[in-house]
Amino acid sequence: MSRLLRSSPWLLLLASPLCVASGGSYLVDDGAITPAGHCQLESWLQFGRASRSANSVPACSWGPVEFSLPLSAGWHVGGPGVAPGVKWQVVDGARVQTALAAGATFQHARTRSTYAYAATTYQPDPNGRWAFNVDVGATRPQGQGAQRLLGGGIEFTVSPDMTLLAEVLDTAGAGRTWQGGVRLPFGDDSIDLVVGRSLGRQDDRWINMGLNLAF
Known part of the structure; x- marks a missing residue:
């Protein structure tokens, strides 16, 4: 899922993502997509010092x-x-996945920003325990020029019931954002617990609690 929608207040709200590792509550996107003919719903609550939000990302693949x-x-x-x-x-x-993503954010029926990026996932471990995600692209806030997006993330599968993740996203003009957390799978679904901090225009810290459903 995309989770790269992170600029100004959108840095804390929409993905992406820059979305986006795998899960709506993460910043850096992976190279995978929802399996063809299937859908997923990623939802999370974010509790920060400067803002609080409820987020939902329905997605389907063809x-x-x-x-x-x-x-x-x-x-x-x-x-x-x-x-x-x-x-x-x-x-x-088998070990490399790459995807191209693009979209726009709207608020009060007005375009707030547009984005485009490439997301790549590399799995050096044949057992799939390690995964490295890299995002490269740009976002263009309304009334401004294009701004570089660069993100990187590491995932480590401790067991079938737990995956650890750390990631950093750098947005030219908005600053750097860090996150780390744990994913707890149950069947095809999962729960996310994530903590993060932004360093830039908006110095904030937050906690995300997410639920990801596949169907």
């Missing part, structure tokens, strides 16, 4: 293309928003 519609609402973030996006998986190898 062939190698995933369509998503992130929704967000919260306090001290300017009201509800929506961010339709599309993600096209161009490489689906």
Whole structure:
């Protein structure tokens, strides 16, 4: 899922993602998509010092293309928003996956920003315990020029019931954001517990509690 929608207040609300590791509550996206013909719903609550929000990202795939519609609402973030996006998986190898993503964020019926990026996942371990995610792209806030997006994340599967993750996202003009957390799978679904901090225009810390459902 995309989780790279992180600029100004959107840095704390919509993905991506820059979304986006795997899970809506994460910042850095991976190279995977929802399996063709299936859908998923990633939802999370974010509790920060400067803002609080509720987020939901329904997504469905048709062939190698995933369509998503992130929704967000919260306090001290300017009201509800929506961010339709599309993600096209161009490489689906045993150890390397790459996808291209693009979309826009809207608030109060006005375009707030647009984005585009490439997300790649590399799994050096044949057992799939380690995964490295890299995102490279740009976002363009309304009334401003394009700003670089660069993100990296590491996932380590401790057991079938637990995955640890750490990631950093650097957005030119907005600053650097760090997150770390744990994913607890149960069947095809999972729960996320994440803590994060932004260093830049908005110095904030937060906790995310997420629920990811596949169907």
